[in-house]
Amino acid sequence: AQTVTQSQPEMSVQEAETVTLSCTYDTSESDYYLFWYKQPPSRQMILVIRQEAYKQQNATENRFSVNFQKAAKSFSLKISDSQLGDAAMYFCAQSPRATQGGSEKLVFGKGTKLTVNP
Amino acid sequence: DGGITQSPKYLFRKEGQNVTLSCEQNLNHDAMYWYRQDPGQGLRLIYYSQIVNDFQKGDIAEGYSVSREKKESFPLTVTSAQKNPTAFYLCASSIRFNRGEKLFFGSGTQLSVL
Numbered sequence: 001a002q003t004v005t006q007s008q009p010e011m012s013v014q015e016a017e018t019v020t021l022s023c024t025y026d027t028s029e030s031d032y033y034l035f036w037y038k039q040p041p042s043r044q045m046i047l048v049i050r051q052e053a054y055k056q057q058n059a060t061e062n063r064f065s066v067n068f069q070k071a072a073k074s075f076s077l078k079i080s081d082s083q084l085g086d087a088a089m090y091f092c093a094q095s096p097r098a099t100q101g102g103s104e105k106l107v108f109g110k111g112t113k114l115t116v117n118p
Numbered sequence: 119d120g121g122i123t124q125s126p127k128y129l130f131r132k133e134g135q136n137v138t139l140s141c142e143q144n145l146n147h148d149a150m151y152w153y154r155q156d157p158g159q160g161l162r163l164i165y166y167s168q169i170v171n172d173f174q175k176g177d178i179a180e181g182y183s184v185s186r187e188k189k190e191s192f193p194l195t196v197t198s199a200q201k202n203p204t205a206f207y208l209c210a211s212s213i214r215f216n217r218g219e220k221l222f223f224g225s226g227t228q229l230s231v232l
Contacts, residue, residue, distance in 0.1 A: 004160070033218040045161075045208060045223040052218065091160055097218060106221070108160030 002027045006109035013082045021077045023092030031097040034075045039089040087116045120145045124224035139194045139227045141209035149215040150192040155206040168215040
């Protein structure tokens with residue numbers, strides 16, 4: 001069964017500093033996708049970054065980057081130069097890669113609430 | 119602007135009442151989804167639709183129903199059989215029905231029981 005675990009219910013960071021959010025997962029699939037979604041106070045979910053498990057290179061999107069450790073089944077999100085607008089709930093998610101079917105097996109973690117202090 | 123519109127933002131249900139949550143998208147996406155979010159929890163899939171006139175149950179479909187008569191619209195009905203309907207409901211879409219696709223989300227509907 002697929003599981004996604006975010007062990008940090010809450011994190012805080014000072015503005016302009018760097019913070020890392022942790023995520024571990026378990027899956028029996030040999031290939032899969034990993035995601036980080038952000039949910040700001042408006043509650044609308046926004047994709048932050050996406051990683052294809054068969055790619056060894058870590059994904060980056062501007063100030064956001066991941067540390068993907070496939071053997072350890074770890075997928076942490078690093079936010080550099082934190083800004084006040086980064087304050088949100090962050091959800092890690094995982095779905096298998098398949099030749100058919102769809103996002104019905106996109107499994108979310110319980111989230112980490114990030115506070116950014118001025 | 120292209121996007122997903124959910125309405126209403128807040129909805130109240132009386133005992134024994136069915137209520138319908140609206141979800142409309144103008145992104146020309148084939149696939150649409152309904153998720154439920156409870157406090158301190160991640161999102162759980164209720165129903166999804168790969169294409170018009172087709173839909174499948176997700177992980178927690180009991181007490182819910184959907185229709186997909188138009189590509190743009192995927193309404194969710196919370197029936198009286200759903201005994202614990204209080205939650206935040208999110209509608210999403212993706213270009214096609216593929217597990218690696220990015221999901222685009224609406225702004226959600228908060229449903230509460232009177």
